[in-house]
Structures are given as C-alpha cells and as structure tokens.
Amino acid sequence: MKYERPPTSFEEKVYAATRRIPRGRVSTYRLIGKFIKCASSQAVGQALRRNPFAPQVPCHRVIASSLTIGGFSGARDGVEIKRKLKLLDVEGVQFIKGKLADPNRVHHF
DNA sequence: TGGTTGACAGTCC
DNA sequence: CGGACTGCCAACC
Numbered sequence A: 001m002k003y004e005r006p007p008t009s010f011e012e013k014v015y016a017a018t019r020r021i022p023r024g025r026v027s028t029y030r031l032i033g034k035f036i037k038c039a040s041s042q043a044v045g046q047a048l049r050r051n052p053f054a055p056q057v058p059c060h061r062v063i064a065s066s067l068t069i070g071g072f073s074g075a076r077d078g079v080e081i082k083r084k085l086k087l088l089d090v091e092g093v094q095f096i097k098g099k100l101a102d103p104n105r106v107h108h109f
Numbered sequence B: 001t002g003g004t005t006g007a008c009a010g011t012c013c
Numbered sequence C: 001c002g003g004a005c006t007g008c009c010a011a012c013c
Helices: A011-020 A029-035 A039-050 A079-090
Strands: none
Touching: A011 A039, A029 A039, A029 A079
C-alpha cells in the first residue's frame, strides 16, 4: 500500500485534464502531457497511477498513444485491463485485438 | 543530494 | 508488426 499524500500541483493538472475527457471518448498520456506542458507522458502515467479520486477521474479513458491499452503493470492478471475495456465498451468505445477500433474516438484537448 | 522507478513515446532495426 | 533503445519528467528512497 502506497503512502497517501496530498496531490501535488502537477498531479492536480493531470487529474483536471483527465476529467475533461468526454464520456464515450478516450485520450492518451501524450495528449494529456501536452495539455499540461509536460514532455514526459510517463510522469503523467505515474500521476494517474495514484488516482486518489476514483471514478471522478476517468483514468480508464486514458490509453497509450499507439491506441493500445498500454502497460498497466498494476494488473498482474490482466483483470484491471479487462475492467477498463468493459467500461469503455459501455461508453461506446470498442477495442479490436487490444487496439482502439475507431481512432476518431480519441479526444483532443 | 543523487540514483532508481514507472498507467509512456518516438525512433531504429 | 514488434522488439530493443533512448529520451522524458515527477515521485520515491
């Protein structure tokens, strides 16, 4: 269990950007990073990894730039990945063979 | 203060 | 298409 800490200003930016993703669409770590002027999408991922606010921050709508689900190393059995695919499917976002079916669904800030 | 880690990304082969 | 390599930035120890 990680130590909980107050969100840093950087993390707040990430969460704010993630919250802007409309329902039924997805975004990438890269776009979020670009939106908050951060060249490291990895840092963005780390911020989302903490995700102190559960569904308030739709982290399941954030995918890799290659339009794949991404690493998600937090999912040892891939359960988390499946959950996100399910959530996205409910929102109308479909994946085929692990890739985003319709690239047009990517939300641009 | 300094080195390692990580929900990533672009390039090269 | 995919694996290896490098760059990137913030959090962690």
